[in-house]
Amino acid sequence: MNTSDVLVIGAGLAGLPTALACAQAGWHVTLVDENPAPPALPVDSLDQRCTAIGSASVQLLQRWGLWDAIKANAQRIQQVHVAQQGYLGSLRLRAEECGVAALGYVIENRQWVVALAELAAQHPNITFVRGETVVSISETDAEYLAVSLESGESLSTRLLIGTDGVNSCVRAQAGVSQNHVDYDQSGLMCSVAVSKPHNGVAFERFTPDGPLAFLPRPGNVMSLVWCMSPDAAEVINQASDEEILQRLQAEFGQRLGALTELGPRTVVPLIRFEATAQTGRRTALLGNANxxxxxxxxQGFNLALRDIAGLLDEMGWRTGNKSADPGSDEILARFVERRTGDQREVVWLTDALARTFRGRASLPAHVRSLGLLTLDKATPLRHAFARRTMGYTG
Ligand SMILES: Cc1cc2nc3c(=O)[nH]c(=O)nc-3n(C[C@H](O)[C@H](O)[C@H](O)COP(=O)(O)OP(=O)(O)OC[C@H]3O[C@@H](n4cnc5c(N)ncnc54)[C@H](O)[C@@H]3O)c2cc1C
Structure with missing residues (x-):
């Protein structure tokens, strides 16, 4: 039987840094993913899903020795520009006034997974099992959990970490349910080629239908997340690329010049869900599994990275005094206690933004506009907001 200190199920955005950081500290890690191979890197530069990470997240990746493997394909965010379509109020956050080289970076999800999977496959403390999933979890004794894989192989671990995404099998096997909030919105995601250089500016526009975010990517390319009602998303997804570009240009304006080409699109329903418990017996849920x-x-992935850091710190990562039993009840209880405040704050903030800036009937537009204006003019408030956006807590 394969016995490890830490068993990580799911080698995606969250699972890979978790496994690598644990291995870096000297724990023996088994990493399992259902995909038989890492994703293929896209040939078309417009065929990419991206994620923005704040500078606090970059510091965590540096701490774990992972940033060098990622930074070559990451785009700096020098400025964030938030505005409400058709109203005066706007907010600008600039890296230099916040005293950082970049407010954050935009990483390309598949590049991240490929780069870190390569490190994990080579790491002497990691056994990387691909093309497998968990079928059952049981307690063998007080010190270990037994985990059975689909192939019939049995694994034994002191700490089981579920980073296996939204439909987590670890969460299901641990008998943990979830709470759902349906925002009655869908997000259209794709990359857009633009004619003017973006200069590292990320844009967030609050339109009457919902928020529209443009994140800068290497080259003259932006990554778009456009939120709208599910009906509107269905209609727009039926339209041709040319029609969508025209509509988008009308919504966004000319700041990036002409919007010239659209990459492959995806439409996803926008919901919030939370596991009703983030830990169980020798088990922790992280990332989308939680x-x-x-x-x-x-904020989702930034929060997930801080959760990973919180768990690692309770396991003794930072002090160098790593626990012989990383899955003990005490460590898991301290992890929950340590992380709950930040988690609640981010959930509240995200929820408030999603609801406040949605639709024509919610908070009057001029009040929202005034809020942005006030935030832009009041330096301490803007700096506090910037620190939160970059992922610094406290
Ligand atoms: C439209 C959109 C935009 C976003 N933008 C941002 C952003 O800009 N900034 C930010 O911080 N966050 C953002 N997020 C959130 C971010 O995408 C998530 O936090 C992140 O994807 C979580 O990664 P994960 O590793 O938990 O899950 P995933 O990336 O889904 O990885 C799950 C992994 O588990 C594996 N797996 C699944 N099931 C099993 C199984 N049964 N057995 C074994 N392996 C399994 C999969 O193969 C995969 O490798 C965004 C989310 C959305 C929807």
């Missing part, structure tokens, strides 16, 4: 947020503030 919580999925509305993408309006780009």
């Amino acid at each position: 919580r999925l947020l509305h993408p309006v503030a780009g």
